Ligand code: SF4
């Protein structure tokens with residue numbers, strides 16, 4: 247079987263992906279990866295089996311097993327592997343072999359939402375909505391919490407040292423959970439800001455194995471940090 | 484974080500947690516640090532559309548947490564928080580899942596009433 251956009255077999259691609267000191271030809275079949283992998287046994291697969299199948303050229307199975315979406319790319323297997331074989335890199339590559347419309351809808355949908363808005367939010371939150379929620383929550387804290395009258399949650403403050411990003415779920419589903427972090431930053435006197443653009447911390451295009459989308463989102467976020475002239479990009483994800 | 488920054492950052496976070504809750508209230512799970520198990524919420528799994536597999540993946544984590552006997556499990560990342568919270572419900576765990584920022588603000592005496600969603604009744608009014 248040949249993969250979309252490439253004339254190479256999975257094994258040839260894997261050779262290029264894995265440096266010579268981590269090639270899956272080095273696998274000893276020791277099983278350490280599988281014994282410590284929480285995804286072992288799901289979808290009748292485990293990391294050693296996955297590797298052996300790839301090594302034996304069973305590309306059809308490799309490119310279609312839903313197991314690649316059950317492995318969390320946690321890297322524990324690589325940490326344990328005596329040959330340092332980067333199994334999650336192969337799993338990621340196998341994800342790219344799935345036609346986009348067949349990949350998990352939730353992941354691809356979140357990626358698409360993020361691509362469709364300047365905020366890069368997987369929940370599709372728009373810039374003005376984010377600003378509104380932040381200002382609304384802040385006003386309430388200042389009014390109702392003694393000692394927090396001067397709490398700040400700056401948005402688009404040019405030249406701030408830290409650009410803080412934010413998981414999209416909080417402003418949308420549990421906005422009060424944003425407040426403790428603001429208080430800590432305030433307490434230590436941090437010079438920080440949110441941005442209306444590029445503030446979303448998550449990157450579902452990466453999970454979707456959409457390389458172009460992944461890059462677009464990262465570039466969008468970098469542009470937002472640079473536009474405000476911030477020195478440090480604080481990622482809370 | 485541990486995945487890209489190694490055990491150094493894991494140890495730094497343990498320092499913070501120990502100072503917040505007190506040495507006698509800190510319980511380590513096993514295995515830990517780089518040898519720890521992923522909770523199963525990462526890599527897109529929470530949106531991956533295989534909830535049964537995701538929970539089976541998380542069983543190891545649920546057992547690890549149960550074995551500590553701890554009543555609070557701290558998750559520094561959002562994905563982990565959602566997954567571990569879900570695991571407690573699914574596997575009838577006796578723990579609550581909290582963000583680190585909640586404990587930091589609680590111990591600094593500046594955690595508001597509305598910011599205590601994940602705390603148990605015994606801490607709902609503490610240091611208000
Ligand atoms: S731990 Fe490494 S060497 Fe052992 S079976 Fe797994 S991939 Fe092969």
Ligand code: SF4
Pocket residue numbers: 279282283284285286293316317318319320321322323324333334337521
């Ligand atoms: S990266 Fe995937 S295969 Fe490796 S231990 Fe984690 S879940 Fe298992």
